[in-house]
Amino acid sequence: MYKDMSVGYKLLLDMEEFTFNLAERQQSNETFDWININFMSNYGMYPLLPLKVHYDTESRKFDVLLSTSGKVLGNSDVVDIKNLTRDFKIERDEEVKQIEDEFELAVSFESNLTMHAKRRNQTEQLSLAEFYLQHKEDALNWTRYFEVAFNGSARNDWLIQNTIANVDPLVNFLQKTELETLRNYVKWRTIVKFYYIWKYEVSDKSVESSCREHTGQYFNYALLPWFIDNVYDADRRADILQLAKHIKETFYELLDKYTWLDDETRSHAKTKLRAMDITVGYSDEMRHRDIIDKVYEDVEIGDNWYRNLQAVERNRARVRMRSVNKAIIPPLMSTRDVNAYYADFLNLVFIGIGISQAPFYHYKYPPSIKFSGIGNIIGHEMAHGFDSYCYQFNYDGKKMNWWTEASLRNFKERYRCMESQYNKYIFHGVLTNGTLTSGDNIADNVGTRISYQAYLNSYGKLDGDKKPIPGLELTNKQLYFLKFAQTWCTGKDDASKVRKMKTDVHAYEEFRVIGTLQNMPEFSEVFKCKLGADMNPLKKCVIW
Template sequence: MLGNMNQSVDPCENFYEYACGNWKKAELVPIEARNDSFLHAIQKRIDTYVLGFLQNATESELQAYNTSSAERKAKQFYGSCIKMKSNLTAGYRSLLEYQDDRYRAQRPNETMDWIYINFMSPFDMYPLLPLKVHYSTPTRKFHILLSVPRKVLGSVDAATLKNMTRDFQIAEGDQQKHFMDEFHNLTQFERNLTDLVVARNETEQLSLGGFLVRHKQDRLNWTRYFEMAFNGTQQEHWQVLNVVDGVGPLVHFLEHTKLDMLRAYVRWRVLLKFYAIWTQDSTDKAQVERACRAHVESYYNFALLPWFIANVFDSQRRADILSVAKDIKETFYDLLDRYSWLDDETRSEAKTKLLSMDVLVGYSDELRHRSLIDEVYSDINMTGNWYEDLMVLERNRARIRLKSVDKALIPLLMPTRTVNAYYADFLNLAFITIGMAQWPFYHKEFPPVLKYAGIGNIIGHEMAHGFDSYCYQYNYDGKKVNWWSAGSLRNFKERFRCLESQYNKFILMGVQTNGTLTSGDNIADNVGTRMAYYAYKRRTGDKAWDLKPLRSLKFSNKQLFFLKFAQTWCSGRDSASKLKRLKTDVHAYEEFRVTGVLSNMPEFSEAFKCELGTEMNPLKKCVVW
């Protein structure tokens, strides 16, 4: 903490610089992290740790695993990725051969037409008349989404096309001319395809049975379309979301296009999908390793969890963080009684929403058991050929997706190894990842004040999102309904617009902060920090504020709370990165996340004896909750 600080700065003038001014030079900050943020520095260390686990895959170790082990398959996939990345020609040829074989393997008694070709790819790619299995947050189920064809080949630039001929070792001359001619012909086909259908102004929502009745006069045989998509397993009660406004012209066009042209288009769309995956790195060894790790985490996310949980997140740590969350939630609940700007009816609704809010930390218990995780990946076997393995995994992902229709599942919104957290409005759920619960941000043996100011502040932030300038529209059950009285809602909007106006005045290198863009997270920052502060006070009492729990540090608990909070947002990014994020990020720039929050807290000014009128203790303060 001392190493990151610039104590030559007056904390009452710029507390961010006081707390973080030495970040780029601090000896204990890894060199590769000094141009990044504090939390991203932790993420880099976790990524390196996961990479080491994947690289520790000697033949003898792989033999020690049973053949159905998900961890073994993940390590095999990583190893084959490292070996195969440099030769994209092998992937190109494998993919073409696989698609040719699938095209020839026509189902018995099946008509070869455009509908058949639309669904000939097993890689979740149905581009002639697109179908997706779509997660609906209002219903919390997966539904069928019908959408319009989109331009993909038309967005490929000349440089990318040239790189493809190089990567696939397509010889100059007739071979390369055929490659280019086919691409340009298919680009014209795609232009015609996408011009023949438009999207509805309002999405049509029906059961599949109702959709078939309503559209029985369409030129398209929708029954056959869905049978091809789901191999005859579709159910009449499934929900269909239809964005397409009339398919007659499109179907007429497809019926009069040569099947070889349609097949070539599907093949190219699949090729571009895989090419984007294959080329997510360069030939640099470190970048290839990072890309292969990312691929493993994408396809084998659950496979790594038992090992990760066992090594970096024991049950005591989880229980400790949940106890902090419990204190913050109870504090927030109690403080709702003090807000005179809420009427009793709205206050009751707010309390119900808060009580109903789930707070999850790290993982669900079943993810600790390797036998259950192995079962998840039981249908997958790795071959040692990365390109073939990637096709296996993409087929499996698409197969699971198609089987998810009408299932009431909660999708994974963020890998639990990520150093982050989120609030899901449609679930009324706050989730704190394992990645957040790592040194030096959190430790089980930290003095309580550092836990509440660190991980507690993040927990409070995510809880507060349930009551921010967007999520206030959702009720206790994650439904978008109005639970506010007119008067309370008017008061709420006045309070958060005070924050918007305040953050609009922050200027970085001549560029003004957009307080409206960052409104939701400004509320969460301010409220989360206040709730964490009062939760610590509620647990320890006022006497604890004056204690100095860390040897060799002159700071009291009250001062340490604000110092720990501020250092969560230490960053050494360059000016260009700062300005880009200032214009596009829904979070305020790190310095303003600190100074904005603390300038609204009289408790901070009291801790550091800031006189009224200083930068950190302005006359006007904004408090939402």
């Protein structure tokens, strides 16, 4: 059944929104029109006059985005009706002909639909109350539009982001179109939405792989308690948070030593660093069972994969539509992802559970390897808050200038030194793009320096020269740098590395190591590199 897409197709066709009698509905409800058709989908897709609940990075809340319709069904590179009918096991000639005719009608309608709404040059941002006043002369009854969309729960203080220049031509077109044509279009948009998902899932992937991906995608919050109980207990989280505390305090102290900063800018930098949140693994509120239960309260899982997929897609759309004006940090990363990030709009560092495991971290690692492993990742993400892009954001995640002219000039001179350095690295005849990789080059350099200094401040002065691993004649200080280099030993083939170099915002792995260590006198001191040697050049690019 899992590989038989005809099962899912029949389930979609049996949905009430595609089977109810339009004539009866219009007779019983005189206001039933294209707006009702637009919002009849249970899967967060409203294609006639699109509405989307999305996370706004400035307000740090979910708001409502109004946009123009896009070309989906008419994209022949994406939708091939012959493959679709084959995958749905539709073989009778008359049935194939009926579907092709339906689809052709939907494509033709979409072509007209996309012609009747133009985008604004600049997005209009208003509260819903202000939006009603601003657009009271429109051909559309916006009050009814939002009432239908949100089942009467829309509030006047909601933020509306409108990208539509003039809604009148679109409304006039929709009012003149037969409701059956509109329903046919929504129906095919729904079918194609699920066809994309099904086609990807039933390719050459195993059932186990597919189920694992779906569990991570749709049940990210529900997985947290299991990960916490089995692989990420309170002691491990507390240990990493303590590392983060040492690194943040060290960075704060180092800010006083940068002579290229004037006092005014230094004060703002300290304020931003002090306000920076560091979340490790999960936010505390997500440990509460009632919050997680609320997210999944409407989900019923049975033994039909296609019906289950509809249920979780429907639930995700429901949760999103109920999220307007709520300051919830969205699940930007799956629980099992081996990754971390810095969110400029939140001034937040997040270290995932997946990356807080070996080889980056183990509770019993010596401090030198903890600081060089997960500590380096923490320092890297903190440093992103002060890189060649995120320097524009203040302590509250707002994009604004907090630099004096002199300090900003000094900062740009320093990171351009690093851009020039990385522009000189060549791999198989391909130059590294030091401008493209600037942000992560800064984060690599700064993160390594501050995490090393944090190690020295907290442990290194006592055990830095000890040799903790039997049979390995390396001190803790040397192990720190060895572990840092080991992090970027990926073992990928040369062809993939060359392709990646042209588009990746990270430098090629070898240069991430060499570039960082060439700029660190601490490395040269530990390994006794002569001044002027390749790994101890006379000119070093140091920013923070």
